[in-house]
Amino acid sequence: NFMLTQPHSVSESPGKTVTISCTGSSGSIASNYVQWYQQRPGSAPTTVIYEDNQRPSGVPDRFSGSIDSSSNSASLTISGLKTEDEADYYCQSYDSSRRVFGGGTKLTVL
Amino acid sequence: QVQLVQSGSELKKPGASVKVSCKASGYTFTSYAMNWVRQAPGQGLEWMGWINTNTGNPTYAQGFTGRFVFSLDTSVSTAYLQISSLKAEDTAVYYCARDQHSSGWSPIDYWGQGTLVTVSS
Numbered sequence: 165n166f167m168l169t170q171p172h173s174v175s176e177s178p179g180k181t182v183t184i185s186c187t188g189s190s191g192s193i194a195s196n197y198v199q200w201y202q203q204r205p206g207s208a209p210t211t212v213i214y215e216d217n218q219r220p221s222g223v224p225d226r227f228s229g230s231i232d233s234s235s236n237s238a239s240l241t242i243s244g245l246k247t248e249d250e251a252d253y254y255c256q257s258y259d260s261s262r263r264v265f266g267g268g269t270k271l272t273v274l
Numbered sequence: 275q276v277q278l279v280q281s282g283s284e285l286k287k288p289g290a291s292v293k294v295s296c297k298a299s300g301y302t303f304t305s306y307a308m309n310w311v312r313q314a315p316g317q318g319l320e321w322m323g324w325i326n327t328n329t330g331n332p333t334y335a336q337g338f339t340g341r342f343v344f345s346l347d348t349s350v351s352t353a354y355l356q357i358s359s360l361k362a363e364d365t366a367v368y369y370c371a372r373d374q375h376s377s378g379w380s381p382i383d384y385w386g387q388g389t390l391v392t393v394s395s
Contacts, residue, residue: 199381201319208369208388209311209319214381254319258379262335263309263321 166190166259168266175272181243184269186255188236196258198238200229203268204251212253213240245273276300278370278386285392291358294389296370303351304328307373309382310344310355314366322368324378325353333378360393367391 167189176182186198200213211220213229216238226243238257242249250273255266281295296308310322323334325344332344343356353370367388374380 197381201382203319208385209371210385211381211383214374214383220383252318256319256321256382261333263324263379265319265321268318 166264168255168257168264170253170255170266170269172267173270173272175274176245178245178247178273180245181241182245182271184240184242184253184255184271186238186240186266188238188257191236191259192233193236193238193257194231194233198229198231199256200227200238200240201254201256202249202251203254209254242271247273249273276372276384278372278384280368280370280386280389283390283392285394286360287395288360288362288393290360290393291356292360292391294355294357294368294370294391296353296355296386298351298353298372304348305376307376307378307380308344308353309371309373309378311369311371311385312366313369313388314363317366319369322355324373326376326378327353328376357391360391362393364391365393 169187197215201209202212203209212227217229228241252268254268277299279297284292304327309324312320322338325332341358345354369388370386371382372384374383
């Protein structure tokens with residue numbers, strides 16, 4: 165079964181840039197769109213990136229997404245980190261006829 | 275504005291059933307597919323499946339067949355998740371989540387606030 169693997173946690177200081185990876189277990193991650201969802205503690209998820217690199221309205225341009233076919237990975241990059249970015253981040257893509265989520269990455273901004 | 279408002283928390287005994295509702299507003303309900311996503315305590319997101327809000331046809335992910343039923347009442351723009359024969363391991367927050375399009379395979383753009391279902395004797 166296709167899986168998406170994310171680092172369990174990352175941490176960085178305010179103002180810095182952090183990148184969260186999402187690696188596909190098989191096939192080509194570039195074959196299907198990747199989405200990224202942010203979930204702050206105690207809240208429902210929200211969409212921060214869709215279709216690999218598109219930002220919904222209202223999401224600051226500090227958030228960006230990309231695909232690296234050579235490593236079969238997608239990445240979420242957050243620049244100019246703010247304490248409010250501290251949250252869990254989930255990547256999501258597709259396999260056959262199902263939607264697949266990564267295990268999530270806890271971002272700590274300290 | 276688009277809103278998905280879910281029903282409140284539920285406490286159920288093992289073997290009972292529960293029905294979670296997700297009332298949509300701010301858009302044409304039947305034009306966008308609806309997904310259901312489970313999050314067990316301290317765990318990640320797990321896709322349960324989706325329902326075509328135009329035809330009512332549900333698609334269930336592996337592991338969510340049999341005891342889980344997606345349904346609609348389009349007259350009140352509401353999607354439902356019913357779980358029967360509840361087990362302790364069904365304890366989780368359940369989210370409804372709207373697709374960007376009607377197909378069920380596009381990005382999720384809006385999420386409900388979540389409904390906590392606790393199964394305990």
